[in-house]
Amino acid sequence: MTDAILSLRGISKHFGGVKALTDVSLELERGKVVALVGDNGAGKSTLVKVMSGVHRPDSGKYIFEEREIQVSDPAAIADMGVQTVYQDLALCNNLDAVQNLFLGREMTGPWWTGFRLNRAEAERKARDVLKRLRLDSISLRRNVGAMSGGQRQNIAIARSILWEPKVVLLDEPTAALSHSAAEQVGALVRELASHGLAVLVISHDIHHFVLENTDRIEVLRLGRNAASFNSKEVTGEQVVNAMVGGNEAVNMAG
Amino acid sequence: MTVSDIKKQNITATAQPKRGLSERLGSELRFVPVAVGLLALFLFFSTQSDVFLTSRNLNNLLVQSTVTGIIALGLVFVLLVGEIDLSVAATSGVASVLMAQLVVEAGIPIPLAVAAGVLCGMVIGAISGRWITLIGVPSFVVTLGVGLLLNGVQLMLLPRTGRYNLLNTGVEKIAATNISGIWAWILVIGAIAVFALLRLSTLRARQRAELDASFTWGVILPVALVGVVLVGILLFLENLHGLPMPLIIFVGLLGVMTYVASETRFGLSLYAIGNNAEAAxxxxxxxxxxxxxxxAIAGGMAAFGGILAASRLLGVSVSSGGGIGGGALLLESIAAAVIGGVSLFGGRGMVVGALFGALIIATVSNGLNLMGVANEARLVVTGLLLVLAVSIDRGIERLAERS
Incomplete structure (x- = not known):
């Protein structure tokens, strides 16, 4: 029916007596950026962890490319084509951009070379990938620790792209960034969508980041779907009201 | 649709930003400050003593640095992953006593006894490592305990006399052998050729990948540097006895371990783990x-260093491996690695740092000795040098972070 790659239908999840998610539904489509917003404790992170396979939902359906998936473990979900970039980025500051991009799956020579690193090939591939993502301003041979927050975030995102996923989940990519660094990340997020990926972004930066860089805004409140907006037809106030649960959410059409 | 399907966009490639000197000093040129320091020490001592720059003295200095250097070499691997091994000196003691016992008591051929000693060191290291990773006890606690335990084992292994004499067993020949004449030249030229081939293959790979590649900077300069140093050492020692075997072994191990740490996937993993184990x-x-x-590498290297020491000292005793607690041998091995620019916090440093660190410690000791300075002053100077070296290193690191 739609371009949906990943659909969640009626997902519920509780931890002990606490209901983290109740009957939540969400669709991610090819080439679209969806923002997931909500107040603290609204269930955003839990929902992302369900999608990335960290949490198994108590009930509801996880549908990927029109097949229902039994959420088993994060590695299986990642192999399937759903990559997650967590807030801590998991970069090694003492290694350069190329080394970080290929960490854990380096191209090497045969065993008798002691699995010698094929640095040149890695650098060429890294250069091509960064170029395609319009990230050529990133220095390949520079230690990641010496880079700006925006560049680090973008390297972490670019690394997830190397696995050729279909869906990318970004957990607060702009949380610790300046406005200009957040713009760099926003440009990359739009670039990913233009390449046909489905992107989900958690962000608190409604007025700038979310309104400017996403196609749709899904609002969670107290673990439930609270509202869904077209990013082009909504104001920041309307989104915030939906987040905190004001009656104004009803007025979104007006 | 994935990245691989995306048709290549024609974007004018922006030039890669140049990396500043301070940044390079923090990574691939990390050995330069300590090398300059070593050179300064050489100049200083050569003005203070006529004996310092003689072949005989430099021969002694180089051989003196090998045992500490080899133990420090293994230690670098443990430091890179952000751990420490305080049992390396004790491991060297136990391994050398075990080797001596096998030779003297059981009459086992020397190569086998040496292999058994090294294997024993590797097993000790592996067991410590397994314990640390399995239980999650800090490595300095586990290896401190293992070190004391090994001191006890060493005393148990030794006979009532407290000593195995290795004179005329053949073990003494390991350290006493010198390679001279044509064989020395073959060795040196062979080493330079292997290094040149590695640099060339790197250059070729970069050219094939259409990356910037400079023959001058990538091949000629590094090969010339290594060539001048190796040929220089050979020319200097040739008129004495030739190249001492401990030095050849040390340089050989240094070459192999540098390759392992900087060219292989295993080596890269060490650096990644040392910086961010969770990310790795x-x-x-x-x-x-x-x-x-x-x-295991640290244990094996320590064992080998201990065996070399036993060969030089013509025997093993209670004081092999630095005595109880590791003594000066342990402290100097750690100091050598740290002076050489290896961070105690993991993820930073080069294998060649063990060489420079060991040489600096040996040079200070040797030079001050020649100047007639008392032993207590030597300890003071070495201690100050350690603090100074780490401070300079930290300063460079800060500069690199700021740029």
Missing amino acids: RRAGIKVDRIKITAF
């Missing part, structure tokens, strides 16, 4: 296995 784990690196291997 999530990237699929088997963190525990790499750490255990690093401890």
